[in-house]
Amino acid sequence: MKNILDKQRKFFNSGKTLDIKYRIYYLKKLQEAILKKEKDILNALNKDLGKSETEAYMCEVGLSLSEISYFLKNLKTLSKEKTVPTSLANFPARSFIKFVPRGNTLIISPWNYPFLLSIEPLIDAIAAGNTVILKPSAYSPSTSNLVKELIESVFDEEYVKVVTGGREENKSLLSLDFDFIFFTGSQNVGKEVLRQSAEKLIPSVLELGGKSPCIVDKTADIKLSAKRIVFGKFLNCGQTCVAPDYIYCDKEIKNELISEIKSEIKKQYGLDPLKNNNYGKIINEKHFNRLLNLIDKDKVITGGRINREQLRIEPTVMNNISWEDNVMKEEIFGPILPILEYENLNYAIEEINKNAHPLALYIFSKDKNNIKKVTEFCRYGGGCINDVVVHLATSDMPFGGFRQSGMGSYHGKFGFETFSHQKSMLDRKLWIDLPIRYQPYNNICTKLIRMFLK
Secondary structure (H helix, E strand, C coil): CHHHHHHHHHHHHCCHHHCHHHHHHHHHHHHHHHHHCHHHHHHHHHHHHCCCHHHHHHHHHHHHHHHHHHHHHHHHHHHCCEEECCCHHHCCEEEEEEEEECCEEEEECCCCCCCHHHHHHHHHHHHCCCEEEEECCCCCHHHHHHHHHHHHHHCCCCCEEECCCCHHHHHHHHCCCCCEEEEECCHHHHHHHHHHHHHCCCCEEEECCCCCEEEECCCCCHHHHHHHHHHHHHHHHHCCCCCCCEEEEEHHHHHHHHHHHHHHHHHHHCCCHHHCCCCCCCCCHHHHHHHHCCCCHHHEEECCCEECCCCEECCEEECCCCCCCHHHCCCCCCCEEEEEEECCHHHHHHHHHHCCCCCEEEEECCCHHHHHHHHHHCCCCEEEECCCCHHHCCCCCCEECCHHHEECEECHHHHHHHCEEEEEEEEECCCCCCHHHCCCCCHHHHHHHHHHCC
């Protein structure tokens, strides 16, 4: 791995990736390769996570292609020097920001969206002019191997290299001296990545997770709210970092909301979701067993059945939940939806803010004051008003966490900036040189300096 990084360092120092045309050429090659292997990608995602063709394209392949399209349209503009105002004290001069690549980067991706969360940060890194070593998850072997094959068909290893494997490979990679690390995954592993990067003062972005609340107040459109919550919660069998982790709803509408959620689960997944080919599966037995331990059978009001052989758990809803229940003590990351109730929204906000800051927050409401209060007072990465999950499906907004749910952001322009260093530059002109900054100082110099720097 050190030899690969040394090759990439030498390649980066050649200056080839500084050429915008060079980056665009390889983004087009990557786009062509994805389109060519689309069917294989969809099949791999089905093997690893049971994803249907529609879901796999909508949530992984399509979003990756959308990110490439964004840069093919905007990269030349994004890469231009950005002129900014020059202070009077620096007259005459031109001040500007110059975007330059960070250099040799490491991207570590997770298993829940193994194609999208490998390829999308890779696209941002390439657009910004970096080399990349990409480490996909060992938990999604079919997709990880396909990503490796795909990348090798497009890039030489001195430019982009995929390293497969598990913890030992992660450990070896984190021991190397990269210029930048981009990690998506769990908080526990994120802490180790940050610990390792801090030892070498390597700047890092962490995209983590958390218990993302979904608030439903008594003014909400209950039927539509239930429809959208069921979609976002049970997408990818609940294994989505921005899935609504739990519902926090007004006591007055809880029973109505529960009734509509039950109805929507039947509409979207059928009477027997375990036999629905469009419903995914849990990634492995370890996570399957972890999720079973979070289900309190006495509090299940719908779902709860399992198929151990297929690693499937029905969309499961639990009622009469408190903060002391096991299901509220960790991020669920599966098809279990606990419902808590509140009588006062201010109290609900206080309870949410007592806990670790989540990656996402959702509020369903028609009350503008309630919406304003929740979105201003709660601390979280990003979210939606009257919807869930879909805020991440755009290249025009930054996606990232807040403290325990991550640091840094990406997507589109923001991904380009994340994988770039912004050099502050001042081009001083030669035709005049004001003497006031030079010694010996006198009262006139002092007065002029005070005037210029006010």
